[in-house]
Amino acid sequence: MRIVAIAIALSLAACSAVDVTKTAKGSYDPTDPNEIEILKTVPVNKEYFELGVVTATGFSANAVAEMHNAVRAKASALGANAVVLTEEGILKDGWARERWATGTAIRWGKAEY
């Protein structure tokens, strides 16, 4: 029983997650996650507005593309067209290495409400 409990705790501790907190006013229909762009710089020649804050945690240190797809999957429900990843890094805890990233989900055009 103790071994089962430890196994469950370890598996939960290793779960990848993308936390999304909405900051925009109003609601926008979900977008196709395949079409969401991952950007590292803020667009300068295209009008956009912010939808929310996105934070990805618990990914393997070398799972960059996988983490980006997780961000796409989770930000699509907000109606995002892109996510600008403003910070990214690797957490070291003994032998463990975990990749994390944080950024802003954005939508092209003007806010409508």
Next chain:
Amino acid sequence: MTRSEFVGFILICLLACASCAHDIADRYYVSALPPRDPSSVEVLYVRPSRKFVVVADFQARQADEDFMRDKAAEAGADAVIVSRVGGLRAPGESRADQDSMSGYRGGVGHIVGTAIKYKENN
């Protein structure tokens, strides 16, 4: 109370709290609307085609559509547009459009709701 009764009581409290909404954040843009019966408030998952005004925005963890409907009813809204955002990523999922843990009601994701009032003369 015996020791086992006390442990049982604590476990029941923890289980009850596991379903408690938290990280609740509300924003109100229109005030002075009379509250209404929650059963009269529509729950939507996309923007309706009718013209509307945004009355309020709600956000919470470990909550559900009924929670959002109740808040929208208190705010006097006609409907609430609901969406589940964020959450756990299942191991092995490689496609961007693959999200088997979408809608999981644990504490990781948020449920968001936008309370709306339909404009008259649509």
